[in-house]
Amino acid sequence: MTTDLDDEELLSRTARDPAAFEPLVVRHSAALHGYFARRAPHAADDLLAELWLQAYAARRGFDPARGPARAWLFGVARNVLSAHWRRTARQRPALPGDGGDDPWEAVDARLDAAAVAPRLRDLLAGLPEEERELLLLVAWEQLTPGEAAAVVGIPAGTARSRLHRARTRLRADAPLDLAGDPA
Amino acid sequence: MTERTNERDDLLDFPGAGELITAGDVAPPAPGAVAAAKAAVARAAERETAVVPLRVRVPRRRRFLVAAAAVAAIAAGAVAYPVLDVGGEQAATASAAEFLNDMAAVAADAPATDAKYWKVRVETVNGDDREMRTTTYFDRAGRVWTVDEDGTVHEPPAGEEGKVKNWPVGKRWLTWPELDKLPTDAKALAERFPKDAQSRFRQLVIMLEDSPASPELRSALFEVLADTPGMELAGKVKDSKGRPGVAIDTTQKATFTGGPGKDVTYWTTDRYIVDPDTGLLLESTHKIRGQDIPADRYTWQEVGPADQIG
Known part of the structure; x- marks a missing residue:
């Protein structure tokens, strides 16, 4: 039974046995769909299908020595999302320098809708893009710092130090502003 | 697991972290979405086993023939200037280049305009917006008016904020008056466009799609496009509205990193359908290899000068 195998064994097997890919789709679709739903809510279903097609096409490139399959799949998802933002860039007003692929605008709209304190949103907006992304992968996708590092494509130690730096920034000034009244 | 939880808790120990985590709550995917993903993978697996030998063999032969044709054409002086091979990629096929040069001649014969506005009516279909029809007018200052289907006109914001319409050329974004100053x-x-073939191609087609480039500039844009690598003439087709045109395809390799040392590659095909009588772009589609339907489609229903809005 292929469903008894772990992700990495399944992915290794799919190079010769395409049917071994399906249990991966079943196992990880909810988490990966959530990743898209938080960052491109109207396109999540399509992006999920696109992600699995690309992951399937790229499956022979997966190397278990470099990290777990889950992190690899989120890495593919991240690139599918980037391509989506670039592709739809022309839908947005053509501003000089546009064409970036940071989904912060959509994420911030979600935070706004969830009534997250404006001060926290400002602090998050002020984080470097990579720190913010690592933080959200840990907070929302429940990845370990090591897995989040693999998704973003940086060494695990670097990701840890950036996450600690992000936490420090989010702690700075926060009691005063979030509590409203320090007294 | 404990280690995972502890480290996560430690990193998320800041005021408002709970709110942030809760804001990430989303509904699980509909069963249909997962089923569609499974079906797409199953189709890709079927296609892979069915068509791989054909796909490998045919392009190789065509690449060889195209290269030979291009070399012969240059040697015989049949092209005005050499077909570039930017970045070591395959040059545009001789037939694609010939068609695009024909379009350069057609575009040069179009009437010039001193109209106050440029009108663009486009139908877009993509995963984000589904199907959408947009009618916009812009003036020489870059102000953009949007007109709804019921005729309601949305004014651009006042001042500099409203001056947003421009086109990328190299590292700059040019306004309508600046387009008129480009060499023809x-x-x-x-020389003004990027050396990298993909970036150059992208900028050229953005301008050919909806810019108010003069007939002389438009003609030169087609000539530059004819010299840009990677295009193939697909032949006569009809666009999604049934309008006859000629299709040019460009297949590009896209690479992304799934982590350190995890570069993976996929292929996209963009199709541009040109009206051979006017040199106007009718439609562009973007497809990812392995998918049946385009990831997005732009159908240019009206692009041209207008004396008034609406």
Whole structure:
């Protein structure tokens, strides 16, 4: 039974046995769909299908020595999302320098809708893009710092130090502003 | 697991972290979405086993023939200037280049305009917005008016904020008056665009899609495009509205990193359908290899001068 195998064994097997890919789709679709739903809510279903097609096409490139399959799949998802933002860039007003692929605008709209304190949103907006992304992968996708590092494509130690730096920034000034009244 | 939880808790120990985590709550995917993903993978697996030998063999032969044709054409002086091979990629096929050069001649014969506005009516279909029809007018200052289907006109914001319409050329974004100052000699114009074939191609088609480039500039844009690598003439087709045109395809390799040392590659095919009588772009589609339907489609229903809005 292929469903008894772990992700990495399944992915290794799919190079010769395409049917071994399906249990991966079943196992990880909810988490990966959530990743898209938080960052491109109207396109999540399509992006999920696109992600699995690309992951399937790229499956022979997966190397278990470099990290777990889950992190690899989120890495593919991240690139599918980037391509989506670039592709739809022309839908947005053509501003000089546009064409970036940071989904912060959509994420911030979600935070706004969830009534997250404006001060926290400002602090998050002020984080470097990579720190913010690592933080959200840990907070929302429940990845370990090591897995989040693999998704973003940086060494695990670097990701840890950036996450600690992000936490420090989010702690700075926060009691005063979030509590409203320090007294 | 404990280690995972502890480290996560430690990193998320800041005021408001709970709110942030809760804001990430989303509904699980509909069963249909997962089923569609499974079906797409199953189709890709079927296609892979069915068509791989054909796909490998045919392009190789065509690449060889195209290269030979291009070399022969240059040797015989049949092309005005050499077909570039930017970045070591395959040059545009001789037939694609010939068609695009024909379009350069057609575009040059179009009437010039001193109209106050430029009108663009486009139908877009993509995963984000589904199907959408947009009618916009812009003026020489870059102000953009949007007109709804019921005729309601949305004014642009006042001042500099409203001046947003421009086109990328190299590292700059040019306004309508700046387009009029671009050189209309193909070689000089090519210097303004990126050397990298994909970036150059992208900028050229953005301008051919909806810009108010003069007939001379438009003609030169087609000439530069004819010299840009990677295009193939697909032949006569009809666009999604049934309008006849000629299709040019470009297949590009896209690479992304799934982590350190995890570069993976996929292929996309963009199709541009040109009206051979006017040189106007009718439609562009973007497809990812392995998918049946385009990831997005732009159908240009009306692009041209207008004396008034609405």
